[in-house]
Amino acid sequence: MKGKASYSSSLSDYEKKANEIKASTTASTSKRPVALPLYLQVKGHLIRRVLSGEWRPGELLPSEMKLAEEYGLSQGTVRKAIEEMAVEGLVSRHPGRGTFVTSHRGDYQTTRFRRFYSNKTGKRIAGKDSQYISCEKIKADEQLSKQLQVKTGADIVKFVRIRYLGNHPVLLETIYLNSEICPSAEVIFEQKKPDSIYFALEQMFNILVVKVGERLRARAARPDESELLALASNTPLLEVTRLAYSLGGECVECRVSVCGGDDIHYWNQAE
Amino acid sequence: MKGKASYSSSLSDYEKKANEIKASTTASTSKRPVALPLYLQVKGHLIRRVLSGEWRPGELLPSEMKLAEEYGLSQGTVRKAIEEMAVEGLVSRHPGRGTFVTSHRGDYQTTRFRRFYSNKTGKRIAGKDSQYISCEKIKADEQLSKQLQVKTGADIVKFVRIRYLGNHPVLLETIYLNSEICPSAEVIFEQKKPDSIYFALEQMFNILVVKVGERLRARAARPDESELLALASNTPLLEVTRLAYSLGGECVECRVSVCGGDDIHYWNQAE
DNA sequence: CAGTGGTCTAGACCACATC
Protein backbone atom coordinates (compact mmCIF):
# COMPACT_ATOMS: atom_id res chain seq x y z
CA MET A 1 0.00 0.00 0.00
CA LYS A 2 2.75 2.40 0.83
CA GLY A 3 5.03 1.49 -2.05
CA LYS A 4 6.63 -1.13 0.11
CA ALA A 5 4.13 -3.93 -0.31
CA SER A 6 6.63 -5.40 -2.71
CA TYR A 7 7.89 -8.70 -1.44
CA SER A 8 4.73 -10.07 0.10
CA SER A 9 3.26 -11.36 -3.13
CA SER A 10 6.47 -12.58 -4.66
CA LEU A 11 7.23 -14.61 -1.59
CA SER A 12 4.63 -17.20 -2.56
CA ASP A 13 7.28 -19.67 -3.54
CA TYR A 14 9.20 -19.27 -0.32
CA GLU A 15 6.57 -18.61 2.23
CA LYS A 16 5.47 -22.20 2.58
CA LYS A 17 8.96 -23.08 3.56
CA ALA A 18 9.53 -20.20 5.89
CA ASN A 19 6.20 -19.83 7.54
CA GLU A 20 7.50 -20.16 11.08
CA ILE A 21 9.58 -17.10 10.48
CA LYS A 22 6.89 -15.15 8.77
CA ALA A 23 4.40 -15.89 11.50
CA SER A 24 6.62 -14.44 14.17
CA THR A 25 7.93 -11.51 12.15
CA THR A 26 4.56 -10.27 11.04
CA ALA A 27 3.30 -10.46 14.57
CA SER A 28 6.06 -8.28 15.93
CA THR A 29 5.77 -5.46 13.39
CA SER A 30 2.13 -5.32 12.51
CA LYS A 31 2.42 -2.13 10.47
CA ARG A 32 4.81 -3.25 7.77
CA PRO A 33 3.09 -5.73 5.43
CA VAL A 34 5.73 -8.47 5.68
CA ALA A 35 7.94 -7.13 2.89
CA LEU A 36 11.21 -8.05 4.60
CA PRO A 37 13.65 -10.26 2.71
CA LEU A 38 13.85 -13.74 4.10
CA TYR A 39 17.41 -13.41 5.30
CA LEU A 40 16.45 -10.39 7.41
CA GLN A 41 13.54 -12.31 8.84
CA VAL A 42 15.90 -15.11 9.72
CA LYS A 43 18.35 -12.64 11.22
CA GLY A 44 15.62 -11.11 13.35
CA HIS A 45 14.47 -14.49 14.47
CA LEU A 46 17.97 -15.62 15.36
CA ILE A 47 18.54 -12.43 17.32
CA ARG A 48 15.37 -13.06 19.27
CA ARG A 49 16.53 -16.59 20.00
CA VAL A 50 19.86 -15.29 21.29
CA LEU A 51 18.04 -12.72 23.38
CA SER A 52 15.81 -15.38 24.84
CA GLY A 53 18.88 -17.17 26.10
CA GLU A 54 18.50 -20.17 23.82
CA TRP A 55 22.23 -19.79 23.18
CA ARG A 56 24.15 -17.83 25.75
CA PRO A 57 27.23 -15.66 25.15
CA GLY A 58 30.17 -17.85 24.26
CA GLU A 59 28.01 -20.75 23.17
CA LEU A 60 27.90 -22.39 19.77
CA LEU A 61 25.05 -21.84 17.31
CA PRO A 62 23.80 -24.72 15.17
CA SER A 63 25.61 -24.97 11.86
CA GLU A 64 24.38 -23.13 8.80
CA MET A 65 23.15 -26.38 7.36
CA LYS A 66 21.16 -27.29 10.45
CA LEU A 67 19.58 -23.85 10.60
CA ALA A 68 18.81 -23.88 6.88
CA GLU A 69 17.09 -27.20 7.31
CA GLU A 70 15.22 -26.00 10.35
CA TYR A 71 13.94 -22.91 8.59
CA GLY A 72 13.38 -24.73 5.31
CA LEU A 73 15.63 -22.33 3.42
CA SER A 74 18.85 -22.63 1.49
CA GLN A 75 22.20 -22.44 3.21
CA GLY A 76 23.01 -19.21 1.38
CA THR A 77 20.06 -17.38 2.86
CA VAL A 78 20.85 -18.41 6.40
CA ARG A 79 24.49 -17.60 5.75
CA LYS A 80 23.63 -14.05 4.76
CA ALA A 81 21.63 -13.60 7.95
CA ILE A 82 24.48 -14.86 10.09
CA GLU A 83 27.06 -12.82 8.20
CA GLU A 84 25.19 -9.63 9.03
CA MET A 85 25.04 -10.65 12.64
CA ALA A 86 28.78 -11.26 12.56
CA VAL A 87 29.44 -7.82 11.04
CA GLU A 88 27.36 -6.27 13.78
CA GLY A 89 29.43 -8.12 16.32
CA LEU A 90 26.62 -10.31 17.62
CA VAL A 91 28.26 -13.57 16.75
CA SER A 92 31.73 -14.53 15.63
CA ARG A 93 32.52 -17.16 13.06
CA HIS A 94 35.41 -19.59 13.08
CA PRO A 95 36.14 -21.83 10.10
CA GLY A 96 36.13 -25.45 11.09
CA ARG A 97 34.62 -24.73 14.50
CA GLY A 98 31.36 -22.90 14.04
CA THR A 99 29.52 -19.72 14.95
CA PHE A 100 29.58 -18.48 18.53
CA VAL A 101 27.47 -15.94 20.35
CA THR A 102 29.64 -12.94 21.08
CA SER A 103 31.06 -12.63 24.52
CA HIS A 104 32.81 -9.70 26.16
CA ARG A 105 35.32 -12.21 27.31
CA GLY A 106 38.42 -12.39 25.12
CA ASP A 107 40.56 -9.68 23.70
CA TYR A 108 38.44 -8.21 20.96
CA GLN A 109 35.26 -7.83 22.90
CA THR A 110 36.67 -6.48 26.12
CA THR A 111 38.46 -3.72 24.28
CA ARG A 112 35.77 -3.04 21.74
CA PHE A 113 34.37 0.03 23.44
CA ARG A 114 37.53 1.25 25.14
CA ARG A 115 38.62 4.56 23.77
CA PHE A 116 41.21 5.84 26.24
CA TYR A 117 44.91 5.54 25.52
CA SER A 118 48.06 6.51 27.33
CA ASN A 119 49.76 9.64 25.98
CA LYS A 120 53.15 8.14 26.66
CA THR A 121 52.92 4.54 25.53
CA GLY A 122 49.97 4.87 23.19
CA LYS A 123 48.53 1.75 24.75
CA ARG A 124 44.89 1.29 25.58
CA ILE A 125 43.86 1.93 29.17
CA ALA A 126 42.64 -1.30 30.69
CA GLY A 127 43.74 -4.03 32.97
CA LYS A 128 43.39 -4.65 36.61
CA ASP A 129 44.45 -1.24 37.83
CA SER A 130 41.03 0.01 38.72
CA GLN A 131 39.78 0.86 42.16
CA TYR A 132 36.16 1.06 43.24
CA ILE A 133 35.45 4.13 45.35
CA SER A 134 31.79 3.80 46.16
CA CYS A 135 28.52 2.08 45.42
CA GLU A 136 25.05 3.48 46.11
CA LYS A 137 21.47 2.71 45.31
CA ILE A 138 19.90 5.94 44.14
CA LYS A 139 16.72 7.19 42.48
CA ALA A 140 16.79 8.48 38.92
CA ASP A 141 16.64 12.24 38.65
CA GLU A 142 15.13 13.84 35.58
CA GLN A 143 18.30 13.71 33.53
CA LEU A 144 19.15 10.10 34.37
CA SER A 145 15.59 8.98 33.74
CA LYS A 146 15.77 10.41 30.23
CA GLN A 147 19.13 8.86 29.55
CA LEU A 148 18.30 5.41 30.87
CA GLN A 149 14.74 5.49 29.55
CA VAL A 150 13.19 4.89 32.96
CA LYS A 151 10.69 6.80 35.10
CA THR A 152 11.89 9.58 37.37
CA GLY A 153 12.56 8.04 40.74
CA ALA A 154 13.33 4.59 39.35
CA ASP A 155 16.02 2.54 41.05
CA ILE A 156 19.54 3.06 39.84
CA VAL A 157 22.83 1.63 41.00
CA LYS A 158 25.75 4.03 41.01
CA PHE A 159 29.41 3.06 41.06
CA VAL A 160 32.42 5.30 41.17
CA ARG A 161 35.66 3.85 39.92
CA ILE A 162 39.16 5.08 39.20
CA ARG A 163 41.59 3.72 36.68
CA TYR A 164 45.31 4.02 37.24
CA LEU A 165 48.29 4.23 34.98
CA GLY A 166 51.09 2.91 37.09
CA ASN A 167 50.55 4.62 40.42
CA HIS A 168 48.83 7.61 38.95
CA PRO A 169 45.02 8.02 38.83
CA VAL A 170 44.06 9.02 35.30
CA LEU A 171 40.40 8.25 34.75
CA LEU A 172 37.39 8.76 36.99
CA GLU A 173 34.30 6.83 36.00
CA THR A 174 30.81 7.24 37.39
CA ILE A 175 28.60 4.41 36.29
CA TYR A 176 24.82 4.23 36.52
CA LEU A 177 23.06 0.94 35.89
CA ASN A 178 19.37 0.51 35.26
CA SER A 179 18.09 -1.62 38.15
CA GLU A 180 15.08 -2.79 36.18
CA ILE A 181 17.38 -4.54 33.74
CA CYS A 182 20.13 -5.43 36.19
CA PRO A 183 18.36 -6.23 39.45
CA SER A 184 20.60 -6.11 42.49
CA ALA A 185 23.59 -5.08 40.43
CA GLU A 186 25.23 -3.98 43.69
CA VAL A 187 26.60 -7.48 43.99
CA ILE A 188 28.75 -6.81 40.98
CA PHE A 189 30.50 -4.22 43.03
CA GLU A 190 30.44 -5.99 46.35
CA GLN A 191 31.72 -9.30 45.19
CA LYS A 192 33.67 -9.03 42.00
CA LYS A 193 34.72 -5.45 41.42
CA PRO A 194 35.08 -6.52 37.80
CA ASP A 195 37.44 -4.90 35.38
CA SER A 196 34.91 -5.23 32.61
CA ILE A 197 31.40 -4.16 33.52
CA TYR A 198 30.08 -5.50 30.24
CA PHE A 199 31.49 -8.95 30.79
CA ALA A 200 29.91 -8.96 34.23
CA LEU A 201 26.54 -7.92 32.78
CA GLU A 202 26.81 -10.70 30.27
CA GLN A 203 27.58 -13.31 32.89
CA MET A 204 25.06 -12.20 35.47
CA PHE A 205 22.12 -11.02 33.40
CA ASN A 206 22.69 -12.42 29.92
CA ILE A 207 22.89 -8.85 28.68
CA LEU A 208 25.06 -8.10 25.67
CA VAL A 209 26.16 -4.52 25.16
CA VAL A 210 26.29 -4.00 21.42
CA LYS A 211 26.11 -0.26 20.91
CA VAL A 212 27.29 2.84 22.71
CA GLY A 213 26.84 6.53 22.04
CA GLU A 214 29.26 9.03 23.56
CA ARG A 215 29.05 12.75 24.02
CA LEU A 216 32.28 14.63 24.73
CA ARG A 217 32.98 18.08 26.04
CA ALA A 218 35.57 19.99 28.02
CA ARG A 219 34.84 21.55 31.39
CA ALA A 220 36.63 22.62 34.54
CA ALA A 221 37.28 20.01 37.20
CA ARG A 222 35.10 20.08 40.29
CA PRO A 223 36.91 20.01 43.65
CA ASP A 224 36.13 16.36 44.35
CA GLU A 225 37.35 15.39 40.91
CA SER A 226 40.55 17.37 41.25
CA GLU A 227 41.26 15.57 44.48
CA LEU A 228 40.54 12.08 43.20
CA LEU A 229 42.60 12.61 40.06
CA ALA A 230 45.35 14.52 41.85
CA LEU A 231 44.97 17.57 39.63
CA ALA A 232 45.04 21.29 40.32
CA SER A 233 41.60 22.72 40.96
CA ASN A 234 39.76 23.96 37.90
CA THR A 235 42.00 21.95 35.61
CA PRO A 236 40.35 21.41 32.20
CA LEU A 237 38.78 17.97 32.07
CA LEU A 238 37.58 15.87 29.20
CA GLU A 239 34.12 14.58 30.06
CA VAL A 240 32.72 11.60 28.19
CA THR A 241 29.08 10.71 28.75
CA ARG A 242 28.30 7.28 27.41
CA LEU A 243 24.98 5.54 27.00
CA ALA A 244 25.28 1.81 26.39
CA TYR A 245 22.58 -0.25 24.71
CA SER A 246 21.87 -3.94 24.84
CA LEU A 247 21.03 -6.25 22.01
CA GLY A 248 17.38 -5.60 22.66
CA GLY A 249 17.93 -1.86 22.29
CA GLU A 250 17.44 -1.04 25.95
CA CYS A 251 19.72 1.48 27.60
CA VAL A 252 21.54 -0.44 30.34
CA GLU A 253 24.21 1.97 31.41
CA CYS A 254 25.03 5.62 31.67
CA ARG A 255 28.70 6.26 32.32
CA VAL A 256 30.40 9.59 32.87
CA SER A 257 34.17 9.42 32.50
CA VAL A 258 36.46 12.34 33.17
CA CYS A 259 40.19 12.75 32.71
CA GLY A 260 42.82 15.43 32.49
CA GLY A 261 44.66 16.13 29.27
CA ASP A 262 48.17 15.21 30.30
CA ASP A 263 48.12 11.48 30.88
CA ILE A 264 45.61 9.96 28.56
CA HIS A 265 43.52 10.82 25.53
CA TYR A 266 40.41 9.64 23.79
CA TRP A 267 40.92 8.01 20.41
CA ASN A 268 38.37 7.50 17.72
CA GLN A 269 38.67 6.12 14.23
CA ALA A 270 36.08 6.31 11.46
CA GLU A 271 36.01 4.80 8.00
CA MET B 1 55.47 -22.26 0.91
CA LYS B 2 54.75 -20.44 4.06
CA GLY B 3 51.68 -22.34 5.13
CA LYS B 4 49.56 -19.95 3.15
CA ALA B 5 50.12 -21.45 -0.28
CA SER B 6 46.54 -22.62 0.02
CA TYR B 7 44.47 -21.10 -2.71
CA SER B 8 47.08 -20.98 -5.41
CA SER B 9 46.75 -24.60 -6.42
CA SER B 10 43.03 -24.81 -6.07
CA LEU B 11 42.63 -21.82 -8.29
CA SER B 12 43.55 -23.87 -11.33
CA ASP B 13 39.97 -23.94 -12.48
CA TYR B 14 39.56 -20.23 -12.10
CA GLU B 15 42.92 -18.85 -12.88
CA LYS B 16 42.61 -19.13 -16.62
CA LYS B 17 39.57 -16.94 -16.40
CA ALA B 18 41.00 -14.43 -13.99
CA ASN B 19 44.55 -14.17 -15.16
CA GLU B 20 44.43 -10.41 -15.69
CA ILE B 21 43.69 -10.02 -12.02
CA LYS B 22 46.23 -12.50 -10.86
CA ALA B 23 48.92 -10.95 -13.00
CA SER B 24 48.47 -7.55 -11.42
CA THR B 25 47.87 -8.76 -7.88
CA THR B 26 50.90 -10.97 -7.72
CA ALA B 27 53.02 -8.16 -9.09
CA SER B 28 51.94 -5.70 -6.43
CA THR B 29 52.45 -7.97 -3.42
CA SER B 30 55.32 -10.19 -4.35
CA LYS B 31 55.70 -11.71 -0.89
CA ARG B 32 52.33 -13.37 -0.49
CA PRO B 33 52.03 -16.36 -2.87
CA VAL B 34 48.70 -15.35 -4.45
CA ALA B 35 46.46 -16.96 -1.83
CA LEU B 36 43.83 -14.21 -1.90
CA PRO B 37 40.24 -15.16 -2.71
CA LEU B 38 39.18 -14.02 -6.15
CA TYR B 39 36.64 -11.52 -4.89
CA LEU B 40 39.34 -9.76 -2.87
CA GLN B 41 41.59 -9.68 -5.89
CA VAL B 42 38.76 -8.14 -7.87
CA LYS B 43 38.12 -5.67 -5.07
CA GLY B 44 41.76 -4.64 -5.01
CA HIS B 45 41.84 -4.29 -8.75
CA LEU B 46 38.68 -2.19 -8.81
CA ILE B 47 40.06 0.03 -6.08
CA ARG B 48 43.19 0.58 -8.09
CA ARG B 49 41.10 1.47 -11.09
CA VAL B 50 39.15 4.01 -9.08
CA LEU B 51 42.40 5.41 -7.72
CA SER B 52 43.80 5.73 -11.21
CA GLY B 53 40.89 7.95 -12.11
CA GLU B 54 39.31 5.51 -14.54
CA TRP B 55 36.03 6.37 -12.85
CA ARG B 56 35.95 9.62 -10.95
CA PRO B 57 33.94 10.38 -7.82
CA GLY B 58 30.27 10.57 -8.68
CA GLU B 59 30.68 8.52 -11.84
CA LEU B 60 29.00 5.24 -12.67
CA LEU B 61 30.85 1.93 -12.61
CA PRO B 62 30.13 -0.72 -15.22
CA SER B 63 27.34 -3.07 -14.18
CA GLU B 64 28.09 -6.23 -12.26
CA MET B 65 27.41 -8.26 -15.37
CA LYS B 66 29.80 -6.23 -17.49
CA LEU B 67 32.55 -6.50 -14.88
CA ALA B 68 31.95 -10.21 -14.41
CA GLU B 69 32.29 -10.68 -18.13
CA GLU B 70 35.39 -8.52 -18.26
CA TYR B 71 37.09 -10.47 -15.48
CA GLY B 72 35.77 -13.80 -16.67
CA LEU B 73 34.12 -14.51 -13.31
CA SER B 74 30.60 -15.06 -12.14
CA GLN B 75 28.37 -12.17 -11.20
CA GLY B 76 28.30 -13.34 -7.58
CA THR B 77 32.03 -13.00 -7.18
CA VAL B 78 32.13 -9.50 -8.58
CA ARG B 79 29.10 -8.63 -6.50
CA LYS B 80 30.87 -9.64 -3.32
CA ALA B 81 33.83 -7.45 -4.22
CA ILE B 82 31.61 -4.47 -4.88
CA GLU B 83 29.54 -5.08 -1.76
CA GLU B 84 32.65 -4.82 0.39
CA MET B 85 33.61 -1.62 -1.33
CA ALA B 86 30.13 -0.29 -0.64
CA VAL B 87 30.37 -1.20 3.04
CA GLU B 88 33.67 0.63 3.22
CA GLY B 89 32.04 3.64 1.67
CA LEU B 90 34.03 3.60 -1.53
CA VAL B 91 31.09 3.21 -3.81
CA SER B 92 27.37 3.47 -3.31
CA ARG B 93 24.83 1.24 -4.93
CA HIS B 94 21.39 2.19 -6.21
CA PRO B 95 18.92 -0.44 -7.40
CA GLY B 96 17.84 0.23 -10.93
CA ARG B 97 20.55 2.82 -11.50
CA GLY B 98 23.93 1.30 -10.82
CA THR B 99 27.03 1.62 -8.68
CA PHE B 100 28.65 5.02 -8.27
CA VAL B 101 32.05 6.04 -7.02
CA THR B 102 31.55 7.75 -3.67
CA SER B 103 31.55 11.48 -3.68
CA HIS B 104 31.67 13.88 -0.76
CA ARG B 105 28.91 15.71 -2.53
CA GLY B 106 25.43 14.86 -1.29
CA ASP B 107 24.10 14.49 2.19
CA TYR B 108 25.62 11.27 3.46
CA GLN B 109 29.15 11.89 2.42
CA THR B 110 29.47 15.50 3.43
CA THR B 111 28.36 14.67 6.95
CA ARG B 112 30.15 11.36 7.22
CA PHE B 113 33.06 12.65 9.28
CA ARG B 114 31.32 15.48 11.06
CA ARG B 115 31.13 14.89 14.74
CA PHE B 116 30.16 18.24 16.25
CA TYR B 117 26.59 18.91 17.30
CA SER B 118 24.78 21.84 18.82
CA ASN B 119 24.03 21.47 22.52
CA LYS B 120 20.71 23.24 22.09
CA THR B 121 19.22 21.84 18.92
CA GLY B 122 21.18 18.60 18.77
CA LYS B 123 21.78 19.26 15.11
CA ARG B 124 25.06 18.65 13.35
CA ILE B 125 27.34 21.62 12.90
CA ALA B 126 27.72 22.32 9.21
CA GLY B 127 26.44 24.63 6.56
CA LYS B 128 27.69 27.82 5.10
CA ASP B 129 28.40 29.61 8.34
CA SER B 130 32.14 29.24 8.22
CA GLN B 131 34.66 32.01 7.90
CA TYR B 132 38.22 31.68 6.71
CA ILE B 133 40.66 33.61 8.88
CA SER B 134 43.99 32.98 7.23
CA CYS B 135 45.95 30.93 4.75
CA GLU B 136 49.70 30.38 4.78
CA LYS B 137 52.28 28.26 3.10
CA ILE B 138 54.49 26.83 5.82
CA LYS B 139 57.20 24.21 6.31
CA ALA B 140 56.48 21.04 8.25
CA ASP B 141 57.92 21.03 11.75
CA GLU B 142 58.84 17.77 13.36
CA GLN B 143 55.39 17.04 14.70
CA LEU B 144 53.58 17.85 11.47
CA SER B 145 56.04 15.85 9.42
CA LYS B 146 55.31 12.80 11.52
CA GLN B 147 51.59 13.28 11.31
CA LEU B 148 51.44 13.92 7.58
CA GLN B 149 54.16 11.39 6.80
CA VAL B 150 56.39 13.91 5.03
CA LYS B 151 59.95 15.11 5.55
CA THR B 152 60.64 17.85 8.03
CA GLY B 153 60.59 21.11 6.12
CA ALA B 154 58.18 19.85 3.47
CA ASP B 155 55.63 22.26 2.07
CA ILE B 156 52.35 22.50 3.94
CA VAL B 157 49.34 24.69 3.43
CA LYS B 158 47.69 25.97 6.58
CA PHE B 159 44.15 27.31 6.86
CA VAL B 160 42.40 28.73 9.87
CA ARG B 161 38.64 28.66 9.81
CA ILE B 162 35.81 29.39 12.22
CA ARG B 163 32.37 27.84 12.24
CA TYR B 164 29.43 29.77 13.60
CA LEU B 165 26.18 28.82 15.21
CA GLY B 166 23.92 31.72 14.46
CA ASN B 167 26.11 34.74 15.17
CA HIS B 168 28.24 32.97 17.69
CA PRO B 169 31.67 31.47 16.89
CA VAL B 170 31.75 27.92 18.22
CA LEU B 171 34.48 25.98 16.45
CA LEU B 172 38.01 26.97 15.50
CA GLU B 173 39.66 24.75 12.93
CA THR B 174 43.31 24.78 11.92
CA ILE B 175 43.84 22.72 8.82
CA TYR B 176 47.14 21.48 7.41
CA LEU B 177 47.24 19.99 3.94
CA ASN B 178 50.11 17.99 2.49
CA SER B 179 51.34 20.01 -0.51
CA GLU B 180 52.88 16.99 -2.12
CA ILE B 181 49.47 15.44 -2.50
CA CYS B 182 47.53 18.66 -2.96
CA PRO B 183 49.81 20.95 -4.96
CA SER B 184 48.89 24.62 -4.75
CA ALA B 185 46.01 23.91 -2.40
CA GLU B 186 46.03 27.61 -1.55
CA VAL B 187 43.64 28.11 -4.41
CA ILE B 188 41.03 26.19 -2.44
CA PHE B 189 41.14 28.95 0.06
CA GLU B 190 41.62 31.87 -2.29
CA GLN B 191 38.89 31.02 -4.70
CA LYS B 192 36.28 28.82 -3.19
CA LYS B 193 36.48 28.97 0.60
CA PRO B 194 34.61 25.67 0.47
CA ASP B 195 32.38 24.44 3.22
CA SER B 196 33.59 20.90 2.69
CA ILE B 197 37.33 20.53 2.38
CA TYR B 198 36.93 16.90 1.39
CA PHE B 199 34.60 17.67 -1.46
CA ALA B 200 37.08 20.26 -2.67
CA LEU B 201 39.95 17.73 -2.49
CA GLU B 202 37.86 15.31 -4.45
CA GLN B 203 37.06 17.80 -7.16
CA MET B 204 40.49 19.33 -7.48
CA PHE B 205 42.82 16.40 -6.91
CA ASN B 206 40.69 13.29 -7.30
CA ILE B 207 41.44 12.49 -3.67
CA LEU B 208 38.86 10.58 -1.66
CA VAL B 209 39.08 10.82 2.10
CA VAL B 210 37.95 7.44 3.40
CA LYS B 211 39.35 7.21 6.90
CA VAL B 212 40.03 9.55 9.77
CA GLY B 213 41.60 9.05 13.17
CA GLU B 214 40.90 11.54 15.94
CA ARG B 215 42.59 12.19 19.22
CA LEU B 216 40.73 14.19 21.83
CA ARG B 217 41.81 15.92 24.99
CA ALA B 218 40.90 18.88 27.17
CA ARG B 219 43.20 21.85 27.69
CA ALA B 220 43.03 25.51 28.58
CA ALA B 221 42.36 28.00 25.82
CA ARG B 222 45.27 30.06 24.57
CA PRO B 223 44.73 33.83 24.39
CA ASP B 224 44.28 33.92 20.61
CA GLU B 225 41.75 31.10 20.82
CA SER B 226 39.79 32.78 23.60
CA GLU B 227 39.53 35.88 21.49
CA LEU B 228 38.47 34.15 18.29
CA LEU B 229 35.87 32.05 20.09
CA ALA B 230 34.74 34.89 22.37
CA LEU B 231 35.52 32.94 25.52
CA ALA B 232 37.05 33.90 28.83
CA SER B 233 40.78 33.31 28.93
CA ASN B 234 41.87 29.90 30.15
CA THR B 235 38.44 28.44 29.48
CA PRO B 236 38.60 24.64 29.14
CA LEU B 237 38.64 23.67 25.50
CA LEU B 238 37.98 20.39 23.75
CA GLU B 239 40.81 19.81 21.28
CA VAL B 240 40.33 17.32 18.46
CA THR B 241 43.35 16.40 16.36
CA ARG B 242 42.33 14.62 13.22
CA LEU B 243 44.44 12.85 10.65
CA ALA B 244 42.60 12.12 7.40
CA TYR B 245 43.63 9.40 4.99
CA SER B 246 42.92 8.97 1.32
CA LEU B 247 41.87 5.84 -0.51
CA GLY B 248 45.51 5.12 -1.20
CA GLY B 249 46.30 5.28 2.51
CA GLU B 250 48.22 8.56 2.36
CA CYS B 251 47.70 11.12 5.08
CA VAL B 252 46.28 14.17 3.33
CA GLU B 253 45.18 16.36 6.18
CA CYS B 254 45.91 17.21 9.77
CA ARG B 255 43.16 19.22 11.39
CA VAL B 256 43.10 20.62 14.90
CA SER B 257 39.63 21.68 16.01
CA VAL B 258 38.92 23.37 19.32
CA CYS B 259 35.68 24.37 20.97
CA GLY B 260 34.31 25.35 24.34
CA GLY B 261 31.94 23.12 26.24
CA ASP B 262 28.84 25.31 26.29
CA ASP B 263 27.71 25.55 22.71
CA ILE B 264 28.59 22.34 20.98
CA HIS B 265 29.78 18.82 21.74
CA TYR B 266 31.49 15.95 20.02
CA TRP B 267 29.36 12.90 19.37
CA ASN B 268 30.54 9.40 18.63
CA GLN B 269 28.65 6.17 18.17
CA ALA B 270 30.08 2.67 18.10
CA GLU B 271 28.47 -0.68 17.40
C1' DC C 1 10.93 -1.62 -22.21
C1' DA C 2 15.69 -3.06 -21.18
C1' DG C 3 19.02 -2.84 -17.68
C1' DT C 4 20.30 -2.38 -12.77
C1' DG C 5 21.13 -4.11 -8.20
C1' DG C 6 18.70 -7.29 -4.50
C1' DT C 7 17.28 -11.83 -3.16
C1' DC C 8 17.22 -16.82 -3.33
C1' DT C 9 18.48 -21.47 -4.72
C1' DA C 10 21.31 -25.68 -5.35
C1' DG C 11 25.34 -27.61 -5.72
C1' DA C 12 30.49 -27.75 -5.86
C1' DC C 13 35.17 -27.64 -3.91
C1' DC C 14 38.25 -25.72 -0.42
C1' DA C 15 40.91 -24.98 4.17
C1' DC C 16 40.46 -25.68 8.73
C1' DA C 17 39.38 -27.79 13.30
C1' DT C 18 38.33 -31.69 15.98
C1' DC C 19 38.06 -36.35 17.15
Place this chain on the structure above:
DNA sequence: ATGTGGTCTAGACCACTGA
Protein backbone atom coordinates in the same frame (compact mmCIF):
# COMPACT_ATOMS: atom_id res chain seq x y z
C1' DA D 1 36.97 -39.09 8.90
C1' DT D 2 33.55 -35.81 9.65
C1' DG D 3 31.66 -31.41 9.90
C1' DT D 4 32.46 -26.40 9.95
C1' DG D 5 32.55 -21.95 7.66
C1' DG D 6 34.59 -19.67 3.15
C1' DT D 7 34.53 -19.26 -1.78
C1' DC D 8 32.63 -19.77 -6.33
C1' DT D 9 29.31 -20.90 -9.92
C1' DA D 10 25.00 -20.66 -12.72
C1' DG D 11 20.70 -19.53 -13.10
C1' DA D 12 16.17 -17.74 -11.47
C1' DC D 13 12.80 -14.11 -10.20
C1' DC D 14 12.06 -9.58 -8.14
C1' DA D 15 11.56 -4.27 -7.66
C1' DC D 16 13.24 -0.26 -9.22
C1' DT D 17 14.97 3.19 -12.67
C1' DG D 18 15.11 5.73 -16.79
C1' DA D 19 14.61 6.17 -21.72
